[in-house]
Amino acid sequence: MPADASRVVAHLEALRRQTGDEHGAQRVAWTETWLRARAWFQSLVDTLPHQEAIERHYDTAGNGWVTLHGEQERALILGSHLDSVPNGGWLDGCLGVLAGFEVLRALNETYSGRPPVTVRLVDWADEEGARFGRSLFGSSAFAGTHSIEADRGRTDRDGVSLEAALAGCGISMDRIGEAAAERKDAAAYLELHIEQGPVLESRGLPLAVVTGTKGVERHAVTFFGQEAHSGSTPMRVRRDALAAAAKLALEIRPIAMRHADAVATMGSVKTFPGIVTAVVGRCETTLDLRDLDAGVLARMLAEAQDASRRFAEEEGCTVEWTRIWSIEPIPFNPHLIALASEAAAEIAGQSVLLPSGPLHDAAEVARAGIPTAMLFVQSLRGLSHNHEEDTRREHLVAAVEAFDRLAQKTVAWLASSSLA
Numbered sequence: 001m002p003a004d005a006s007r008v009v010a011h012l013e014a015l016r017r018q019t020g021d022e023h024g025a026q027r028v029a030w031t032e033t034w035l036r037a038r039a040w041f042q043s044l045v046d047t048l049p050h051q052e053a054i055e056r057h058y059d060t061a062g063n064g065w066v067t068l069h070g071e072q073e074r075a076l077i078l079g080s081h082l083d084s085v086p087n088g089g090w091l092d093g094c095l096g097v098l099a100g101f102e103v104l105r106a107l108n109e110t111y112s113g114r115p116p117v118t119v120r121l122v123d124w125a126d127e128e129g130a131r132f133g134r135s136l137f138g139s140s141a142f143a144g145t146h147s148i149e150a151d152r153g154r155t156d157r158d159g160v161s162l163e164a165a166l167a168g169c170g171i172s173m174d175r176i177g178e179a180a181a182e183r184k185d186a187a188a189y190l191e192l193h194i195e196q197g198p199v200l201e202s203r204g205l206p207l208a209v210v211t212g213t214k215g216v217e218r219h220a221v222t223f224f225g226q227e228a229h230s231g232s233t234p235m236r237v238r239r240d241a242l243a244a245a246a247k248l249a250l251e252i253r254p255i256a257m258r259h260a261d262a263v264a265t266m267g268s269v270k271t272f273p274g275i276v277t278a279v280v281g282r283c284e285t286t287l288d289l290r291d292l293d294a295g296v297l298a299r300m301l302a303e304a305q306d307a308s309r310r311f312a313e314e315e316g317c318t319v320e321w322t323r324i325w326s327i328e329p330i331p332f333n334p335h336l337i338a339l340a341s342e343a344a345a346e347i348a349g350q351s352v353l354l355p356s357g358p359l360h361d362a363a364e365v366a367r368a369g370i371p372t373a374m375l376f377v378q379s380l381r382g383l384s385h386n387h388e389e390d391t392r393r394e395h396l397v398a399a400v401e402a403f404d405r406l407a408q409k410t411v412a413w414l415a416s417s418s419l420a
Helices: 005-019 032-045 094-110 137-143 148-152 162-168 173-183 199-203 241-257 294-314 334-348 361-367 393-419
Strands: 054-058 064-068 072-080 117-123 186-194 207-213 215-224 263-272 282-291 318-327 353-356 372-377
Touching (some): 005 393, 094 117, 094 393, 117 393, 186 361, 186 393, 207 334, 207 393, 215 294, 282 294, 294 318, 353 372
Parallel strands (some): 072 117, 207 353
Antiparallel strands (some): 054 064, 064 117, 215 318
């Protein structure tokens, strides 16, 4: 029995009405709106047939699990996240959860509550990291790559600590690592997500198979100059930290463009003292570098560091680098990529392979050694993380149908490989 794609679209619309406003989705993790979205989702789980075959729980990191027990304990995991950024889009994350739910429903009905292998659906906690800056929170706990001690000191803009917010949702910071127990019997992981970029639309294609997620190098880059009066300090003797930072902001573009799929972003700039009548004495910036090739990523970082030192010297400044966070490139499983390509071609007539620039929970699952694959569906104008995010309804339908095909193929593969 195939998944009903129209039901997925209806559920997405219902979730948008309940947890969004005129500015977009408001399901920021560890907030009342997010908890309301999760409660609504649990009401959907109540509608599944063969309830006696269904088990559900939240793990110690707050990930929500729905398990359909099969003939084997080996498990296919379907997943994504219900949380959003503030004023986010109506599809980011929740498409994967609700499509996964419909696929689980179809498998439940097809096999009368007893599929050949166990099928699990997970709603990962706080994929976005929107409130505390800690992305992939729940999936990193699952993968065993969590950073409890580093995360204890995280606070939101109102000064509320991450540890306190977790406690308010019934989560103990000290027990986060116990979520790794959920990896037991995990045999494969599949995720459906919007592309969040313009490539598929530019090619006139609805779907893509994801080859892996790009590695990330994220650093704070601080330039130190000399504060001075803007009216009395001659231009030739200024030590302007902002001037050095501005040169780097322009230079990272050609650094990235020397490599086919690389991207580089200087996403924030803070100046001190930050007044119109003073030369900038300190400029704090952030730099984000991404590529699917670890060697390219390392070269980009070295080139950016060399450039920053050169520009600092030109402006009579110094520069310091501090790593914020990094993750290596994560390739996905070749066999599952082949199955995903088959499924996409069967539904859309062709298949295209794309790397993912944005990170996803799938990257953490793959890091844990679990075979992983993802499907992308086209994003109109490449927009995401804002209320204008959208995808054509016919493309949403195609995505759910392809994801359903992929899940069926994966169930068959897991069942047959266990008998070999």
